[in-house]
Structure formats: C-alpha cells, structure tokens
Amino acid sequence: MTNQGSLGDDASDRVQVLDDAGHVLEGASVPDLPDEQLVEMYRQLWLARHFDERMISLQRQGRIGTYPSLAGQEGAQIASTHAMADEDWISFQYREHGAVIVRGLEPEYLLYWMGHERGNEWLAEKNVFPLNISIAGHLPHATGMAWAAKLKGDDRIVTCHFGDGSTSEGDFHEALNFAGVFDVPAIFFCNNNQYAISHPRERQTASPTIAGKADAYGIDGIQVDGMDPLAVYEVTRQAVRKARDPADEQCRPTLIEAVMYRFGAHTTADDPSVYRDDEEVEEWKERDPIPRMETFLRQRGLLDDERIDAIQEAARERVADLIDAAEEFEPDPGQLFANAYESDTPRIREQREAFRALRERHGDEALLEDE
C-alpha cells in the first residue's frame, strides 16, 4: 500500500487513480483488471443508480418503507466488493446496496425494504450478514466472524461497511481494538459520506481523518477517494491480500476510510436542505463516480454512446422486473411467530393459536384497519 499507518490531514495522503474528470492521474497505476470486469463495474454503477431512483419513487408512492439513498456512494461499494472473493463475508450498515448488487441483485433484496424479513434471510445466500440498523453494532460481529475464520483455519475474510457517524459509537472502538489484539482477517470499510443524518463529519470527531484512528489500535489505516472506483478497488485488493496472507511484520486488519458524499437525503424521511447547501452538493457531484468511470472507459475504447445507451436501458428493464417480482410476494402473517426460537415456546404456541383464532373471528381487514 502507498500509505500505511499514520495519516495526517493532508489530501495528498488520499489514494486516487482517476482525477475528478476521470482521467488517470500522472504516476497512478490502473489496477490490472480484464476489460470485461471494468465494463461490468460500470454496468453495476448504473444498475445501482437506477435502482436508487426507482426505490425513492416507490417509497413516495407508498410501495416500500423508509429507504436510504446510495447515490454518490456506489463506486466504493461496487469496487471494494469486486476486490473480494464471493466466499468472503460482507457485513453492512443499510445504505450499501452496491455491495449486494455485485453479489447478484434479486427480488428478495427489495423485500427487506418492503417490510419482510425474507430480505435479510436471502442475504445469507450471498454471504452477506443481515443488514444493520442499530449503528455500529455489527462491527464487533465482523471482528468475531473474521476471528472465527482464523481459528477454524479458513481463508475467508470479512469486510464490514459502516458510516462516519458509526465511528463515534463504543462498538467501533471495541471491534477495532479486538481486531488489532487478535490480528483478525477483517477490513473495516468506512463510507465517510460527510454526514450522519444532519451531523457533519468535522463535528463527529476531532481527528483530522478517520483512517488515522487505526493508529490507536495498532492496525493499518488508509484513506482513499471513495468516488474513484479504481482507487477503491486497488486499496481494497491490497487489504484483502494482507488480511488473507500477511507478509512478515504485516498485520491483518485494515481500516479503510473511503471519502465520498451522499447526493440525496439521508433517507426518504429526511430533508437535507435544513442542514446543507445545494452548492456543496453540486461541488461533490463533480466527482460523481459514474461519469468518471465512463470517461476512463471511453478513453480505453471500451465504451461508446451506443453501448452506454444499451447499459442504461438494460438497467431500467432489470429494475422494473425486480420490482414486479418483489411485489408479487404475499407474506404469511403466521410468520410473526416463526424463528423467535428454533422451536416455539409454550407461550408462543399459545399466542400463535390465539392469533389464528383472532384472524378467523374478525377477518384481516378489521385487524389492519388504520388508527
């Protein structure tokens, strides 16, 4: 890695391959990836962006619940997931739809946002842990999973995504401290999008960088341009290699701070105009990962207008199909009682039965009547 250990406030410490317009920076090395994979990343960026737009509009129409927008942050998740093996575990907060897209988006993922546990259940098939709403609670789990892999002699690693806000919770400290002490194969991937709801990054911590916090735990920290997919890919690839197979004197865990911006609201329940200016948003939009990748790929001769149109059209169709399929799902209300334990306790058995009788007596309509 170009930068390990201590990081200052110096922007030159931040790993970048593409400039804001998408041209390869002088002296930067482009990751050695097959052309198809580079185009695939671009395709997934569009899928993620389009998915996001549709999910926001579905929420407005009352067809899904509260939804956290990803726009602006896709590059970091898509590129970092490309740097991992499919068997490696991912644990994420709630905004990291891009990681799921790389593992293969299916209608089940939408079900989570439609209020069905089936969404979380399905993630397991993609080696993704149930997504995490209770901020930072999943960081110690990632440490524990990575630790278990090491104890069992597996060579799987774990990447844990979380936000800049999450770094303030005690669990962040405990997870990274354990990771350092027990030298576990985990990557802590901070999606620093500058805000925790309304709270700006500078007021979250007095540390000049989040990556710099790694020093306190004796692990490596690195800051990367999180809107530059090539830089994120390269930084993650090296962290993955080191986690799996560290050289002498190398530690396994890495804290990656991916610097980025959320273009939209925190969630569909948030109004960002209360706490930030449009100018700031416009400034960050200059670094949008999609046009940057596009410029890079055009220069490589891998994309032209026609291909781009086809990619966008395919993304639209794909998302429309996913929505149609997800909306066919009919939950069984009896599932309320499933999986609280492996087998029903006497009380749950009794309540399951009372619930069945209640539905029979009144019909679902009366029970679901709005207050």
Next chain:
Amino acid sequence: MSQATDTETEAQDLTLVQAVRDGLYGEMQRDDDVLVMGEDVGENGGVFRATQGLIEEFGDDRVIDTPLAESGIVGTAVGMAAYGLRPVTEIQFMGFIYPAFDQIVSHAARLRTRSRGRFTCPLVVRAPYGGGIRAPEHHSESKEAFFVHEAGLKVVIPSTPYDTKGLLASAIRDPDPVIFLEPKLIYRAFREEVPDEPYTVPLGEAAVRREGTDVSVFTWGAMTRPTMEAAENLAEEGIDCEVVDLRTLSPMDEAAIVESFKKTGRAVVVHEAPKTGGLAGEIIATIQEDVLLYQEAPINRVTGFDTPYPLYALEDYYLPEAARIEDGIRETVEF
C-alpha cells in the same frame, strides 16, 4: 412558536410533538441550567422536529448536537447533572437506547444511593417509542418494562399534548432521573389546547379518561386511543368501561388502580409491549395483593406478542387494535 412571537394568546392547539417542543422551550426559559443534547437536535431540530428552533433561541451551548454515541450522550449528561446542570437528552428512537443502558441503570439510577445523596442525577432521557409508523427495524419497540424494573428511575409516558408539556416540565424539575417515553404514533394524530405558560402535571398520578362501572381498563401512551375506541364500541353493546391512563409507570399510581378496581371488580390491561415480563403482570399482581376480594373475573392482558417486533409489513398484526381489545374486555365482562 407562540412564546417567541405572540404574547396575546394564552393557549394554542398543539400536537403532542409540538407540546414536547413547547415544554422544552418553557423549561429552558425558566431555568438556565436546563439544556438539550442528542443526535440531530440542533440545526436539524430533531428527526421528529421536537427541538425545532430551540438552537436559534438558546444557542449551541444549550442545544447540543452530539456525536453519534448514546452512551456518550447519557454518560456525559450524568456528569453534567451531578455538577448541577439539568440535561434533557434525546435518544433518537427508543430502540437505540441500549448503548446507553449501562449508563442509565448502573450510573444514573444509582448515583444518589451510592453517594448517600451527596450526588444526584436530575436528568431526563427522552425517546420516542412504539410501533405503527412503518418504520425500519429497531424503530418500533416498547420496552418501558426494562426501565420500570430499575429502582432509582422514574418512567413517564404521556398520551395527550396537554399532559406531555406538563409531565415533561415535572420530569425536568424532578430531582431524580426520568425516562420520558413519547408515543410517536400519535405525535401528530390530534391537537389539544395547551397553555403557553409553563405548568406541571405531577408524576405518579394516573388519569381516568372514561368513567365506567363494568370493567377497568388500564393502559398508557399510544394504546390509549384504540382502548378508548374499544370502550365506545362496547358502550353500544351495554358494556360500560372505565379507562385509566397510567401516565407514569414508575412510580405507578397504585391508589388509582385500586380505587377503579374496587368499583368494577373486573380489569383488562392493554399494552403494546410483549406480554411476558410486561407491566400488565405488575398491575395485576398489585390488584391481587391489595383488593383480591373485589375480584369477579380473571384479569385479561391484551398485549404485543412474545416475538421480536416484526418488520413493518406485519406490524399491524402485532399491535393490539380495537377489535382485539374489545375481545379481551368482553371475555372478562362475560366471565
């Protein structure tokens, strides 16, 4: 809001969440030691706008946006309270109170006892609780029982705008730590006249929302509304319910419970928290200890189920509503 701009009116119609804001405003004006702290409470005015405009009025030393850390929020508030301030902390949703659980139960609740009164902890922990708003995971639970179980804490749940402002004032002025849980389902459900001037509604006193002679129904918070609806529906069948809104869950108004039960001899408890270990058990035990000989029928519990709170698609099945409450009452009355 009115205090800032309008000195003519003496009361106005407020929603419950506006009454929270109004209560905070009044207490902050009365007492310079009162401050508000939490996530997104400043410029953003709180995710439910319960602290809207307070930062403009009182500045960022008294309306404090904190880092994202509940243990940090409550833990530092314990220190501030011990030093002589009156912090009112906001936990964004009750489901996120657990990182602060250790600070609440091991420190806030015990500081007075441990120091034989040399240190006290007059702080308030506000949190919206309860289901029914199609919110994400961990945003809908009702876990008041955890806190009622802890000696040294008081636990309050208002159900009307008027009570909200008055109970919040009492909580802030109280010399001990108070967990103040706000029924977010009815944050904006209706308005009620709320005086502009600060006033208090005493902690520890229940309110009879509907007088009746056949059965006492004990409830609180957001469940008060479907319970009242059930009572009105049953009135048409000739069942006369008395609905008692407990308002403070710790200390509980035992006298009000006993008095109502002596009149009716029958009772139902309604809460949205799970049945097992929920407060219905405590209320029923109190009745059995104090007025067993008045009892004419088994006491029913209409509660949430003993399962983790589901994602929103099934939540309306989870929450007691009028039909389920009516069934429970009917069963008790017809015994």
